[in-house]
Amino acid sequence: MIDATTSGAAGLAILEAQAHRELDLTAHPRADWMVPRLYRGKPALDVLIVGAGQCGMATAFGLMRDRVRNILLIDRAPEGKEGPWSTFARMPTLRSAKDQTGPDLGVASLTFQAWYEAQYGADAFARLHLIPTGQWHTYLLWIRRVLALPIRNEVALTAIAPGQLDDGGRCLLATLSTGEVLATRKLVLATGQDGTGEWWMPDFIRALPADRRAHTCENIDFERLRGRTVAVLGAGASAMDNAAVALEHGADVHLFCRRETPSVIQPYRWLTFAGFLRHMSEMPDEWRWRIMGHIMRTRESFPGDTYRRVMAFPDFRMHVGRNWTDARLANGRVRIETTSEPFDADYVICGTGIRQNLKARPELANIADHVALWGDRYAPPPGEEDPLLAASPYLGPDYAFLEKTPGTTPWLADIHLFGIGTTLSFGPSGSSINAMTIAVPKLVAGLTRGLFQADLERHWASLLAYDIKQVELDWQSGQMQADGGFPG
Numbered sequence: 001m002i003d004a005t006t007s008g009a010a011g012l013a014i015l016e017a018q019a020h021r022e023l024d025l026t027a028h029p030r031a032d033w034m035v036p037r038l039y040r041g042k043p044a045l046d047v048l049i050v051g052a053g054q055c056g057m058a059t060a061f062g063l064m065r066d067r068v069r070n071i072l073l074i075d076r077a078p079e080g081k082e083g084p085w086s087t088f089a090r091m092p093t094l095r096s097a098k099d100q101t102g103p104d105l106g107v108a109s110l111t112f113q114a115w116y117e118a119q120y121g122a123d124a125f126a127r128l129h130l131i132p133t134g135q136w137h138t139y140l141l142w143i144r145r146v147l148a149l150p151i152r153n154e155v156a157l158t159a160i161a162p163g164q165l166d167d168g169g170r171c172l173l174a175t176l177s178t179g180e181v182l183a184t185r186k187l188v189l190a191t192g193q194d195g196t197g198e199w200w201m202p203d204f205i206r207a208l209p210a211d212r213r214a215h216t217c218e219n220i221d222f223e224r225l226r227g228r229t230v231a232v233l234g235a236g237a238s239a240m241d242n243a244a245v246a247l248e249h250g251a252d253v254h255l256f257c258r259r260e261t262p263s264v265i266q267p268y269r270w271l272t273f274a275g276f277l278r279h280m281s282e283m284p285d286e287w288r289w290r291i292m293g294h295i296m297r298t299r300e301s302f303p304g305d306t307y308r309r310v311m312a313f314p315d316f317r318m319h320v321g322r323n324w325t326d327a328r329l330a331n332g333r334v335r336i337e338t339t340s341e342p343f344d345a346d347y348v349i350c351g352t353g354i355r356q357n358l359k360a361r362p363e364l365a366n367i368a369d370h371v372a373l374w375g376d377r378y379a380p381p382p383g384e385e386d387p388l389l390a391a392s393p394y395l396g397p398d399y400a401f402l403e404k405t406p407g408t409t410p411w412l413a414d415i416h417l418f419g420i421g422t423t424l425s426f427g428p429s430g431s432s433i434n435a436m437t438i439a440v441p442k443l444v445a446g447l448t449r450g451l452f453q454a455d456l457e458r459h460w461a462s463l464l465a466y467d468i469k470q471v472e473l474d475w476q477s478g479q480m481q482a483d484g485g486f487p488g
Contacts, residue, residue, distance in 0.1 A: 008119055009119075011117075011118035011119055012115070012118050012119055012142075014118065015109055015114055015115065015118040016146055018109045019107060019109035019110050019114075019146060020146075021109075022107050022108065022109050022110075023065075023107060026107070027065070029067075030067070031067070032067050033067060033452075033459075034046055034067065034068055034069075034070060034451070035455075035458070036070070037165050037166075037167065037169060037171075037185065038165060038166040038167070039163060039164075039165050039166060039171060039183030040166065040183075041166065042183075043070075044165060044171055044182075044183035044184060044185065045070055045071060045072055045182060045183065045184035045185065046068055046070040046071060046184070046185050046186065046451060047063055047068060047070075047071040047072075047184065047185065047186040047187070047188060047447060048071070048072055048074070048172075048174055048182060048184035048186070048187050048188070049071065049072070049073040049074070049188040049190055050073075050074055050075075050157045050174075050187070050188065050189050050190060050191055050363075051073070051074075051075060051082075051188075051189065051190035051191045051192060051195070051418075051419070052073040052074070052075035052077075052082045052144075052149070052151045052153070052190075053075070053082045053083030053084075053140075053190065053192060054083060054102065054103055054140055054433070054436070055190045055192075055418050055419075055430055055431060055436065055440070056073050056075070056082075056188070056190035056418075057073070057103060057140065057143060057144060057147070057149055057151075058102065058103045058105060058436055058440045059188055059190060059418060059440055059443060059444060060073055060147075060149050060150075061103070061105055061143075061147055061149070061440075062105055062440050062441060062443075062444035063444055063447065063448070064147070064149075065105070066444060066448050068447070068448060068451065071150060072150050072151075072152065072182070073149060073150060073151040073152070074151070074152045074153075074155040074156070074157065074176065075151065075152075075153050075154075075155070076154065076155065076156035076177070077153060077154070078153055078154055079151075079153045080141060082140075082153075083137075083140070083192070084192070084193075084217075085133055085134070085136055085137035085140070086134075086137050087219065088216060088217045088218065088219070089133055089241075090216075090238075090241040090242055090244070090245050091133055091237070091241045091306065092132065092133060092305075092309075093129070093130035093131060093132050093133060093305065094130055094131045094132075094133060094136055094433070095130070095237065095266075095300075095303055096130075096131065096433050096434055097130075098112075098113070098125070098128050098129070098130055098131050099113055100112075100433055100434060101436075101437050102433045102434075102436035102437060103140065103143050103436065104143075105437065105440060105441070106437065110143065110146070112131060112136070112139050113125055115139050115142060116128070116135070116139075130305075155176050155177055155178055156176065156177040156363075157174055157175070157176060157177075157363040158175045158176060158177055158362060158363055159174075159175040159362075159363060159366060160172055160173070160174060160175075160187065160363060160364070160366070160367055160415065161173045161175075161366070162409075162411040163183055165183070165185075169185070169454060170185070170410075170411055170414065170454065171183045171184060171185050171414075172184050172185070172186075172187050172411060172414055172415065174187060185414065185451060185454070186414050186416065186447050186450060186451065187414060187415045187416065188416045188417075188418055188443070188447070189415065189416070189417050189418060189419060190418045190419060190430065191361075191419045192419050192420065192431050193217070193354055193419070193420045193431055194217070194354050194361075194420075195361070195417070195419030195420065195421060195430075195431075196356055196357075196358055196361065196364070196392075196393055196417065196419060196420070196421030197354050197355050197356040197357045197358070197360055197361070197391075197421065198354065198355060198357055198360040198361075199215045199216075199217045199218075199353075199354055200352050200353060200354055200355040201213070201215055201233075201350040201352050202233075202324065202327075202350075202352070204324075204326050204327045204328070205233070205324075205327055205348060205350055208327060208328075208329065208334060208348065209329070212329070212334055212346075212347060212348060213334075213347070213348040213349070213350065214347075214348075214349055214350070215349075215350045215351075215352070216234075216238040216239060216241070216242045216349060216350065216351045220242070220245075220349070222245050222246055222248075222249040222251070223249055225246055225249055225250075225251040225346075225347055226249050226250035226251060227250055227251070227252075228251055228252070228346035228347055229251070229252045229253075229254070229344070229345045229346050229347075230243075230246045230251045230252065230253045230254070230345060230346065230347045230348075230349060231254050231255075231256065231334070231336055231343060231345035231347070231348050231349070232246075232253060232254070232255040232256065232348075232349045232350075232351060233256050233324055233348070233349070233350045233351060233352060234255075234256075234257070234350065234351030234352050234353070235255060235256075235257035235259070235262040235263070235302070235318070235320075235351075236263075236299050236300055236301075236302065236351055236353065237300050237301070237302045237303065237306060238351045238353075239255060239302075239349070239351025240255070240302040240306045240307065240309075240310060240351075241302075241306060242349050242351060243255050243310050243316070243349075244306065244309040244310045246349070247310060247313045247316055251347075252315055253310075253313070253315075253316055253317075254316075254317045254318075254319060254343065254345070255310075255316075255317070255318045255319065256318075256319045256322050256323070256324060256338065256343075257318065257319065257320045257321070257322070258321070258322070258323035258324075258339075259320065259321065260320055260321040261320065262301075262302075262318070262320060263298060263299050263300075263301045264301050265298060265301055266300060266301045266303075267294075267295040267298050267300075268295070268300060268428060268432075268434065271295065271427065271428065272428075272434045272435075274438070276427060277427065277428065277434075277435050277438045277439070278438050278442075280292075280426065280427035281397065281425060281426040281427065281429075281442075282397075285377070285378045286378075286380070286381075288424065288425065288427075289374070289378060289380055289384065289389065289424070290384065292389075292423060292424050292427060293384070293386055293389050293424075296389070296423065296424070297386075299353075319338075319343075321339075322338050322339055322340055323338065323339045324336055324337065324338055325337045325338060325339060327348065330344075333345065333346060334346065334347070334348055336348070354420065355388065355391070356388070356391040356392045356393070356421060357391060358371055358393070367401075367409075367412070367415075369404070370403060370404055370405070370408065370409040370412060371393055371401045371402070371403075371404060371412060372393070372394045372401070372402040372403060372404045373390060373391055373392060373393060373394055373404075374389060374390050374391070374392045374393075374394045374424055374425075375387075375390030375391065376394065376404055377394045377402075378394070389424055392421060392423070392424040392425070393417060393421050393422075393425070394425060395417060395422060395425040395426070396413065396446075397446065398416060398442075398443070398445075398446025398447070398449065398450065399416045399417050399418055399422060399426070399429075399430075399442075399443050399446055400412070400413045400414070400415060400416050400417075400446065400450075401413070401415045401416075401417065413450070414450065416443060416446065416447060417430065418430035418431075418439075418443055419431050426439065429442075429443075
């Protein structure tokens with residue numbers, strides 16, 4: 001066991017052994033129940049997971065614990081660069097509580113706290129305010145290694161089509177950026193924030209030269225902005241993070257908020273309780289629309305630490321109640337038209353979030369017209385209309401896409417979404433640390449349910465053929481007596 005005198009690599013080695021011990025102790029039921037399936041004579045996957053960030057890895061872990069091991073994760077990023085944590089997550093710490101669990105799926109030795117204490121001690125964790133972003137990223141890489149997850153990097157999904165296994169069963173054909181086509185019975189899209197849409201910015205900003213503007217999700221050379229005037233559109237957490245990094249690199253930063261008062265409420269703190277996270281998806285549509293619509297329109301507030309980070313620079317300016325209406329190049333600078341007077345900047349950063357738009361994703365473009373959206377399934381009462389919400393996928397209880405026209409594309413039920421596009425249907429789930437402990441088991445149960453249901457005839461035949469005896473009866477013994485004589 002780990003004690004106060006054990007730390008660093010030695011402590012981590014002990015923790016890893018302890019984690020494997022806990023996994024073995026909690027491995028019931030241990031029986032293998034999947035059988036290999038073929039597509040054109042070659043093995044088909046049971047589950048292909050697109051995205052090897054925290055949610056993709058947790059989903060794979062859950063499947064492996066349920067003895068679904070013929071799986072593969074793919075990620076377009078190089079190894080170690082999956083997810084946002086080492087790229088565009090520009091906050092020094094997570095916004096989540098330090099004792100929040102997630103990728104561990106209830107295994108104590110796989111929690112962040114156990115990992116941190118194994119290396120730095122319990123006292124160091126007690127002193128920790130929030131989880132450093134870099135430490136979270138390193139922890140996720142440790143999870144990947146300890147669980148030996150099957151991941152292929154620098155591979156992207158480019159198209160999805162229906163197919164048929166050699167035995168007549170249903171499958172999906174996933175075309176990869178390598179040119180390969182993989183057959184898989186189930187497909188999970190753990191593709192993060194923009195997995196069912198796009199990072200959005202106003203058209204007049206997108207029309208600017210690429211070296212004069214960026215979205216917060218992009219790679220930005222902040223050193224190049226030293227001594228320049230940077231205008232940031234948006235007052236959410238990511239906008240403030242990027243403003244802070246620009247300030248720390250010596251830029252003159254002006255942040256513009258269209259509202260008269262920036263949001264200082266974080267509704268995701270309110271909803272982090274078991275009743276909401278477990279059951280919001282089961283509520284009537286009108287309540288899901290009303291509650292999640294309110295939360296999504298409120299937007300996430302920037303944390304107090306982030307606010308203090310930018311306010312530490314006396315020259316920082318936040319312009320409230322001042323939206324942008326147009327932008328163009330003028331005299332070598334970006335002339336921004338606002339709801340008050342124009343503003344000139346050298347560089348523009350948009351912290352304007354995402355928009356749901358299935359057609360914007362290359363891998364979904366050919367199926368987008370078949371997928372049911374909220375706008376297809378629910379008509380809100382007058383005054384509650386919202387076209388942005390209506391563009392969200394309307395998902396089944398297992399996170400699967402549903403058909404826009406029932407009966408035309410039944411294979412959509414084998415595509416399960418686990419990104420930000422699940423929010424209206426499920427509340428926080430995909431791409432959300434605070435919901436992972438509840439959302440991932442629910443997704444995994446949906447996947448295994450579908451795999452089991454598709455094999456009911458095989459399981460029935462297996463049951464009828466099951467003849468493994470637990471004991472051999474000794475009919476020669478005088479203790480065994482049967483009326484009418486011995487059997488046979």
